Amino acid sequence: MITNEQKYIDNIADKGVRNKKDLDVFFNQYYAVFVSFACRYCLNEEEARDIVQDVFVSFWEQRMNFTSILTIKAFFYRSISNRILNYLRHEEVKSRYAESQLKKIQSEEFIQESVIREEVSCMIHKKIKELTPREQEVILLSLQNKSNQEIADLLSLSVPTVKTHKMHAYARLRAELEELRFLLLIL
Template sequence: MITFPKNNIEKLVEKGINSKKEFDLFFKSHYTLFLSFACRYRLNTEEARDIVQDVFTSFWEQREHFNSILTIKAFFYRAISNRCLNHLKHEDVKSRYAERQLQEMQSEEFIQENIIREEVSLIVRRKVKELTPREREIILLSLQNKSNQEIADLLSISVPTVKTHKMHAYARLRTELEELRFLLLIL
Protein backbone atom coordinates (compact mmCIF):
# COMPACT_ATOMS: atom_id res chain seq x y z
CA MET A 1 0.00 0.00 0.00
CA ILE A 2 1.29 3.43 -0.92
CA THR A 3 1.35 5.94 1.89
CA PHE A 4 1.73 9.64 1.41
CA PRO A 5 3.05 12.03 4.02
CA LYS A 6 0.24 13.76 5.87
CA ASN A 7 -0.13 17.49 5.54
CA ASN A 8 -1.11 19.74 8.44
CA ILE A 9 -4.80 19.67 7.62
CA GLU A 10 -4.90 15.89 7.42
CA LYS A 11 -3.16 15.70 10.79
CA LEU A 12 -5.74 18.10 12.21
CA VAL A 13 -8.70 16.04 10.98
CA GLU A 14 -7.07 12.61 11.30
CA LYS A 15 -9.71 11.40 13.75
CA GLY A 16 -12.63 12.73 11.76
CA ILE A 17 -14.29 16.08 11.20
CA ASN A 18 -16.40 17.02 14.16
CA SER A 19 -16.34 20.80 14.23
CA LYS A 20 -17.24 23.58 11.84
CA LYS A 21 -13.61 24.76 11.91
CA GLU A 22 -12.31 21.34 10.85
CA PHE A 23 -14.97 21.12 8.16
CA ASP A 24 -14.06 24.57 6.81
CA LEU A 25 -10.37 23.62 6.70
CA PHE A 26 -11.15 20.35 4.96
CA PHE A 27 -13.42 22.14 2.48
CA LYS A 28 -10.82 24.77 1.65
CA SER A 29 -8.05 22.24 1.20
CA HIS A 30 -10.00 19.59 -0.75
CA TYR A 31 -12.72 21.36 -2.72
CA THR A 32 -10.52 22.02 -5.77
CA LEU A 33 -9.22 18.46 -5.71
CA PHE A 34 -12.75 16.99 -5.62
CA LEU A 35 -13.95 19.43 -8.28
CA SER A 36 -11.12 18.37 -10.56
CA PHE A 37 -12.03 14.72 -9.95
CA ALA A 38 -15.68 15.39 -10.84
CA CYS A 39 -14.69 17.26 -14.02
CA ARG A 40 -12.87 14.14 -15.24
CA TYR A 41 -16.31 12.66 -15.87
CA ARG A 42 -16.72 15.19 -18.70
CA LEU A 43 -19.28 17.27 -16.86
CA ASN A 44 -19.37 20.99 -17.32
CA THR A 45 -17.89 22.95 -14.44
CA GLU A 46 -21.28 24.05 -13.09
CA GLU A 47 -22.59 20.46 -12.96
CA ALA A 48 -19.38 19.30 -11.29
CA ARG A 49 -19.60 22.12 -8.72
CA ASP A 50 -23.19 21.18 -7.89
CA ILE A 51 -22.24 17.55 -7.38
CA VAL A 52 -19.22 18.33 -5.20
CA GLN A 53 -21.26 20.81 -3.17
CA ASP A 54 -23.99 18.18 -2.67
CA VAL A 55 -21.43 15.65 -1.49
CA PHE A 56 -20.00 18.15 1.01
CA THR A 57 -23.52 18.76 2.30
CA SER A 58 -24.21 15.05 2.51
CA PHE A 59 -20.95 14.49 4.33
CA TRP A 60 -21.68 17.22 6.87
CA GLU A 61 -25.05 15.63 7.67
CA GLN A 62 -23.42 12.27 8.45
CA ARG A 63 -19.95 13.34 9.60
CA GLU A 64 -20.17 11.50 12.93
CA HIS A 65 -19.99 8.17 11.04
CA PHE A 66 -16.44 8.83 9.84
CA ASN A 67 -13.48 8.26 12.09
CA SER A 68 -10.45 8.89 9.87
CA ILE A 69 -9.28 11.03 7.01
CA LEU A 70 -9.02 7.92 4.82
CA THR A 71 -12.68 6.99 5.28
CA ILE A 72 -13.65 10.60 4.67
CA LYS A 73 -11.71 10.79 1.41
CA ALA A 74 -13.00 7.38 0.32
CA PHE A 75 -16.54 8.61 0.95
CA PHE A 76 -15.96 11.73 -1.13
CA TYR A 77 -14.41 9.93 -4.08
CA ARG A 78 -17.06 7.21 -4.13
CA ALA A 79 -19.98 9.64 -3.64
CA ILE A 80 -18.69 12.03 -6.31
CA SER A 81 -18.09 9.16 -8.71
CA ASN A 82 -21.57 7.72 -8.15
CA ARG A 83 -23.29 11.08 -8.52
CA CYS A 84 -21.36 11.91 -11.68
CA LEU A 85 -22.28 8.55 -13.22
CA ASN A 86 -25.93 8.96 -12.21
CA HIS A 87 -25.95 12.44 -13.71
CA LEU A 88 -24.49 11.15 -16.98
CA LYS A 89 -27.00 8.28 -17.10
CA HIS A 90 -29.85 10.72 -16.50
CA GLU A 91 -28.58 13.00 -19.25
CA ASP A 92 -28.35 10.00 -21.58
CA VAL A 93 -31.95 9.02 -20.83
CA LYS A 94 -33.09 12.61 -21.42
CA SER A 95 -31.19 12.71 -24.70
CA ARG A 96 -32.68 9.42 -25.93
CA TYR A 97 -36.17 10.59 -24.92
CA ALA A 98 -35.70 13.87 -26.79
CA GLU A 99 -34.47 11.94 -29.81
CA ARG A 100 -37.56 9.70 -29.78
CA GLN A 101 -39.81 12.74 -29.38
CA LEU A 102 -38.14 14.43 -32.34
CA GLN A 103 -38.52 11.34 -34.50
CA GLU A 104 -42.18 11.09 -33.52
CA MET A 105 -42.78 14.76 -34.29
CA GLN A 106 -41.25 14.32 -37.73
CA SER A 107 -43.59 11.45 -38.58
CA GLU A 108 -46.41 12.02 -41.04
CA GLU A 109 -48.92 10.60 -38.54
CA PHE A 110 -47.96 13.15 -35.90
CA ILE A 111 -48.30 16.00 -38.36
CA GLN A 112 -51.68 14.78 -39.63
CA GLU A 113 -53.05 14.17 -36.13
CA ASN A 114 -52.11 17.66 -35.04
CA ILE A 115 -53.55 19.26 -38.17
CA ILE A 116 -56.81 17.45 -37.50
CA ARG A 117 -56.79 18.46 -33.81
CA GLU A 118 -56.23 22.11 -34.68
CA GLU A 119 -58.88 22.14 -37.38
CA VAL A 120 -61.43 20.40 -35.15
CA SER A 121 -60.60 22.78 -32.33
CA LEU A 122 -61.14 25.74 -34.66
CA ILE A 123 -64.52 24.40 -35.79
CA VAL A 124 -65.64 23.73 -32.22
CA ARG A 125 -64.55 27.22 -31.10
CA ARG A 126 -66.52 28.75 -33.96
CA LYS A 127 -69.61 26.75 -33.01
CA VAL A 128 -69.24 27.71 -29.36
CA LYS A 129 -69.14 31.39 -30.44
CA GLU A 130 -72.51 30.88 -32.14
CA LEU A 131 -74.16 29.91 -28.83
CA THR A 132 -76.10 32.51 -26.85
CA PRO A 133 -73.85 34.65 -24.67
CA ARG A 134 -75.00 32.89 -21.46
CA GLU A 135 -74.61 29.39 -22.95
CA ARG A 136 -71.15 30.29 -24.26
CA GLU A 137 -70.12 31.67 -20.88
CA ILE A 138 -71.32 28.53 -19.07
CA ILE A 139 -69.70 26.14 -21.58
CA LEU A 140 -66.37 27.99 -21.37
CA LEU A 141 -66.44 27.87 -17.57
CA SER A 142 -67.35 24.19 -17.74
CA LEU A 143 -64.35 23.58 -20.00
CA GLN A 144 -62.21 25.10 -17.25
CA ASN A 145 -63.37 22.21 -15.02
CA LYS A 146 -65.69 24.39 -12.98
CA SER A 147 -68.51 22.53 -11.27
CA ASN A 148 -72.12 23.51 -11.79
CA GLN A 149 -72.14 25.00 -8.29
CA GLU A 150 -69.00 27.06 -9.01
CA ILE A 151 -70.48 28.33 -12.28
CA ALA A 152 -73.75 29.21 -10.53
CA ASP A 153 -71.85 31.11 -7.84
CA LEU A 154 -69.67 32.96 -10.37
CA LEU A 155 -72.64 34.01 -12.50
CA SER A 156 -75.09 34.54 -9.63
CA ILE A 157 -77.61 32.09 -11.05
CA SER A 158 -79.08 28.83 -9.74
CA VAL A 159 -77.59 25.39 -10.37
CA PRO A 160 -80.71 24.23 -12.28
CA THR A 161 -80.30 27.26 -14.59
CA VAL A 162 -76.68 26.26 -15.23
CA LYS A 163 -77.79 22.70 -16.03
CA THR A 164 -80.49 23.94 -18.39
CA HIS A 165 -78.10 26.23 -20.29
CA LYS A 166 -75.55 23.41 -20.51
CA MET A 167 -78.19 20.99 -21.80
CA HIS A 168 -79.33 23.44 -24.50
CA ALA A 169 -75.74 24.32 -25.47
CA TYR A 170 -74.63 20.69 -25.74
CA ALA A 171 -77.72 19.80 -27.74
CA ARG A 172 -77.00 22.61 -30.22
CA LEU A 173 -73.32 21.68 -30.42
CA ARG A 174 -74.13 18.01 -30.98
CA THR A 175 -76.48 18.89 -33.83
CA GLU A 176 -74.08 21.34 -35.44
CA LEU A 177 -71.04 19.10 -35.02
CA GLU A 178 -72.70 15.82 -36.04
CA GLU A 179 -71.08 15.78 -39.47
CA LEU A 180 -67.70 16.50 -37.88
CA ARG A 181 -68.14 13.53 -35.54
CA PHE A 182 -68.94 11.34 -38.56
CA LEU A 183 -65.79 12.54 -40.35
CA LEU A 184 -63.65 11.87 -37.29
CA LEU A 185 -64.99 8.33 -37.09
CA ILE A 186 -63.99 7.73 -40.69
CA LEU A 187 -60.46 9.00 -40.08
Protein backbone atom coordinates in the same frame (compact mmCIF):
# COMPACT_ATOMS: atom_id res chain seq x y z
CA MET B 1 5.78 26.96 12.49
CA ILE B 2 2.34 25.34 12.26
CA THR B 3 -0.46 27.56 10.95
CA ASN B 4 -4.02 27.57 12.27
CA GLU B 5 -5.21 25.96 9.04
CA GLN B 6 -2.66 23.17 9.45
CA LYS B 7 -3.89 22.61 13.02
CA TYR B 8 -7.44 22.27 11.68
CA ILE B 9 -6.30 19.86 8.97
CA ASP B 10 -4.48 17.78 11.60
CA ASN B 11 -7.58 17.90 13.81
CA ILE B 12 -9.76 16.75 10.92
CA ALA B 13 -7.30 13.96 10.15
CA ASP B 14 -7.54 12.74 13.74
CA LYS B 15 -11.19 13.34 14.64
CA GLY B 16 -13.09 14.09 11.44
CA VAL B 17 -15.25 17.10 10.64
CA ARG B 18 -17.24 18.05 13.72
CA ASN B 19 -18.22 21.71 13.27
CA LYS B 20 -18.67 24.44 10.69
CA LYS B 21 -15.09 25.68 11.04
CA ASP B 22 -13.77 22.16 10.34
CA LEU B 23 -16.04 21.94 7.31
CA ASP B 24 -14.86 25.34 6.02
CA VAL B 25 -11.24 24.26 6.28
CA PHE B 26 -11.95 20.89 4.67
CA PHE B 27 -13.96 22.59 1.92
CA ASN B 28 -11.17 25.09 1.17
CA GLN B 29 -8.60 22.30 1.15
CA TYR B 30 -10.44 19.75 -1.03
CA TYR B 31 -13.24 21.39 -3.02
CA ALA B 32 -11.10 22.13 -6.09
CA VAL B 33 -9.64 18.60 -5.95
CA PHE B 34 -13.12 17.05 -5.89
CA VAL B 35 -14.36 19.29 -8.74
CA SER B 36 -11.32 18.33 -10.81
CA PHE B 37 -12.03 14.67 -10.08
CA ALA B 38 -15.67 15.12 -11.19
CA CYS B 39 -14.62 16.89 -14.40
CA ARG B 40 -12.62 13.80 -15.41
CA TYR B 41 -15.97 12.09 -16.06
CA CYS B 42 -16.56 14.42 -19.04
CA LEU B 43 -18.83 16.75 -17.10
CA ASN B 44 -18.65 20.44 -17.61
CA GLU B 45 -17.38 22.39 -14.63
CA GLU B 46 -20.81 23.69 -13.60
CA GLU B 47 -22.28 20.18 -13.42
CA ALA B 48 -19.20 18.98 -11.54
CA ARG B 49 -19.50 21.82 -9.02
CA ASP B 50 -23.20 21.05 -8.47
CA ILE B 51 -22.48 17.40 -7.78
CA VAL B 52 -19.59 18.16 -5.42
CA GLN B 53 -21.71 20.68 -3.54
CA ASP B 54 -24.48 18.09 -3.21
CA VAL B 55 -21.98 15.64 -1.76
CA PHE B 56 -20.79 18.27 0.73
CA VAL B 57 -24.39 18.73 1.88
CA SER B 58 -24.86 14.98 2.16
CA PHE B 59 -21.59 14.67 4.06
CA TRP B 60 -22.53 17.43 6.50
CA GLU B 61 -25.73 15.59 7.38
CA GLN B 62 -23.79 12.44 8.30
CA ARG B 63 -20.44 13.91 9.35
CA MET B 64 -20.47 12.26 12.78
CA ASN B 65 -20.16 8.84 11.12
CA PHE B 66 -16.61 9.64 9.96
CA THR B 67 -13.62 9.69 12.24
CA SER B 68 -10.65 10.09 9.92
CA ILE B 69 -9.63 12.02 6.86
CA LEU B 70 -9.24 8.75 4.92
CA THR B 71 -12.85 7.68 5.44
CA ILE B 72 -14.05 11.20 4.65
CA LYS B 73 -12.11 11.35 1.39
CA ALA B 74 -13.22 7.83 0.47
CA PHE B 75 -16.82 8.90 1.09
CA PHE B 76 -16.38 11.93 -1.17
CA TYR B 77 -14.74 10.05 -4.04
CA ARG B 78 -17.29 7.23 -3.93
CA SER B 79 -20.27 9.59 -3.56
CA ILE B 80 -19.07 11.84 -6.38
CA SER B 81 -18.54 8.80 -8.64
CA ASN B 82 -21.98 7.40 -7.86
CA ARG B 83 -23.74 10.72 -8.38
CA ILE B 84 -21.95 11.28 -11.66
CA LEU B 85 -22.89 7.82 -12.91
CA ASN B 86 -26.52 8.43 -11.92
CA TYR B 87 -26.41 11.82 -13.63
CA LEU B 88 -24.95 10.33 -16.81
CA ARG B 89 -27.56 7.53 -16.83
CA HIS B 90 -30.31 10.10 -16.39
CA GLU B 91 -28.89 12.19 -19.24
CA GLU B 92 -28.82 9.07 -21.43
CA VAL B 93 -32.49 8.36 -20.65
CA LYS B 94 -33.40 11.99 -21.40
CA SER B 95 -31.50 11.77 -24.67
CA ARG B 96 -33.27 8.56 -25.72
CA TYR B 97 -36.64 10.07 -24.81
CA ALA B 98 -35.90 13.25 -26.76
CA GLU B 99 -34.84 11.15 -29.73
CA SER B 100 -38.04 9.08 -29.63
CA GLN B 101 -40.13 12.25 -29.31
CA LEU B 102 -38.29 13.78 -32.27
CA LYS B 103 -39.05 10.71 -34.39
CA LYS B 104 -42.66 10.87 -33.31
CA ILE B 105 -43.18 14.55 -34.11
CA GLN B 106 -41.45 14.15 -37.46
CA SER B 107 -43.86 11.40 -38.50
CA GLU B 108 -46.50 12.23 -41.07
CA GLU B 109 -49.18 10.70 -38.85
CA PHE B 110 -48.32 13.03 -35.96
CA ILE B 111 -48.39 16.07 -38.22
CA GLN B 112 -51.78 15.08 -39.64
CA GLU B 113 -53.22 14.41 -36.19
CA SER B 114 -51.93 17.75 -34.94
CA VAL B 115 -53.40 19.65 -37.86
CA ILE B 116 -56.76 17.91 -37.47
CA ARG B 117 -56.78 18.48 -33.70
CA GLU B 118 -56.04 22.20 -34.14
CA GLU B 119 -58.62 22.63 -36.89
CA VAL B 120 -61.30 20.82 -34.87
CA SER B 121 -60.46 22.87 -31.79
CA CYS B 122 -60.70 26.06 -33.81
CA MET B 123 -64.08 25.05 -35.25
CA ILE B 124 -65.44 24.11 -31.82
CA HIS B 125 -64.31 27.38 -30.26
CA LYS B 126 -65.81 29.29 -33.18
CA LYS B 127 -69.16 27.57 -32.54
CA ILE B 128 -68.88 28.18 -28.80
CA LYS B 129 -68.61 31.91 -29.54
CA GLU B 130 -72.05 31.70 -31.19
CA LEU B 131 -73.64 30.58 -27.89
CA THR B 132 -75.15 33.04 -25.43
CA PRO B 133 -72.57 34.73 -23.19
CA ARG B 134 -73.65 32.69 -20.13
CA GLU B 135 -73.58 29.40 -22.09
CA GLN B 136 -70.09 30.32 -23.32
CA GLU B 137 -68.87 30.84 -19.76
CA VAL B 138 -70.38 27.57 -18.58
CA ILE B 139 -69.00 25.53 -21.50
CA LEU B 140 -65.52 27.06 -21.31
CA LEU B 141 -65.34 26.32 -17.58
CA SER B 142 -66.63 22.83 -18.25
CA LEU B 143 -63.85 22.33 -20.82
CA GLN B 144 -61.40 23.21 -18.02
CA ASN B 145 -62.73 20.16 -16.13
CA LYS B 146 -64.62 22.25 -13.60
CA SER B 147 -67.48 20.45 -11.85
CA ASN B 148 -71.02 21.79 -11.99
CA GLN B 149 -70.65 22.93 -8.39
CA GLU B 150 -67.39 24.77 -9.14
CA ILE B 151 -68.98 26.47 -12.16
CA ALA B 152 -71.99 27.44 -10.09
CA ASP B 153 -69.75 28.92 -7.41
CA LEU B 154 -67.60 30.82 -9.90
CA LEU B 155 -70.57 32.28 -11.79
CA SER B 156 -72.87 32.75 -8.77
CA LEU B 157 -75.46 30.39 -10.24
CA SER B 158 -77.31 27.40 -8.88
CA VAL B 159 -76.22 23.92 -9.94
CA PRO B 160 -79.54 23.25 -11.78
CA THR B 161 -79.02 26.50 -13.74
CA VAL B 162 -75.52 25.38 -14.73
CA LYS B 163 -76.91 22.02 -15.87
CA THR B 164 -79.59 23.77 -17.93
CA HIS B 165 -77.04 26.05 -19.62
CA LYS B 166 -74.83 23.04 -20.37
CA MET B 167 -77.76 21.06 -21.76
CA HIS B 168 -78.80 23.90 -24.09
CA ALA B 169 -75.23 24.63 -25.14
CA TYR B 170 -74.40 20.99 -25.88
CA ALA B 171 -77.63 20.55 -27.85
CA ARG B 172 -76.79 23.58 -30.02
CA LEU B 173 -73.17 22.47 -30.44
CA ARG B 174 -74.22 18.95 -31.42
CA ALA B 175 -76.55 20.32 -34.07
CA GLU B 176 -73.96 22.80 -35.36
CA LEU B 177 -71.09 20.33 -35.38
CA GLU B 178 -72.93 17.27 -36.74
CA GLU B 179 -71.06 17.40 -40.07
CA LEU B 180 -67.78 17.66 -38.18
CA ARG B 181 -68.65 14.58 -36.15
CA PHE B 182 -69.36 12.66 -39.34
CA LEU B 183 -66.06 13.86 -40.86
CA LEU B 184 -64.13 12.76 -37.79
CA LEU B 185 -65.66 9.28 -37.97
CA ILE B 186 -64.43 8.94 -41.55
CA LEU B 187 -60.91 9.91 -40.58
